[in-house]
Amino acid sequence: xxxxxxxxxxxxxxxxxxxxxxxxxxxxxxxxxxxxxxxxxxxxxxxxxxxxxxxxxxxxxxxxxxxxxxxxxxxxxxxxxxxxxxxxxxxxxxxxxxxxxxxxxxxxxxxx
Numbered sequence: 001x002x003x004x005x006x007x008x009x010x011x012x013x014x015x016x017x018x019x020x021x022x023x024x025x026x027x028x029x030x031x032x033x034x035x036x037x038x039x040x041x042x043x044x045x046x047x048x049x050x051x052x053x054x055x056x057x058x059x060x061x062x063x064x065x066x067x068x069x070x071x072x073x074x075x076x077x078x079x080x081x082x083x084x085x086x087x088x089x090x091x092x093x094x095x096x097x098x099x100x101x102x103x104x105x106x107x108x109x110x111x112x
Contacts, residue, residue: 008026033062037064048064050066052106053071054071054099056072056083057083071102074090074092075092077092
């Protein structure tokens with residue numbers, strides 16, 4: 001379901017498989033999320049309005065260009081109130097199951 005994730009490039013210990021560091025120049029800061037989202041869309045040859053995004057903060061309103069294509073995850077009612085206006089749909093959750101269901105629905109797929 002996911003072609004790419006834009007995030008810091010992690011350094012993994014080959015013996016243990018554990019994260020031991022990251023490459024600082026690959027970090028996407030909150031203020032860069034809109035640019036990173038546009039770059040992602042262009043590199044995937046997807047119109048920015050069709051980018052599907054999952055976020056948990058107000059700055060995630062910079063992802064894609066369509067509120068309806070953003071899903072907000074919140075850990076409690078307070079966080080939900082903060083992000084509700086910038087997300088098409090939201091859920092209070094401790095896992096990604098509501099986001100996965102939302103993605104499948106957006107992609108017109110059903111779970112295996």
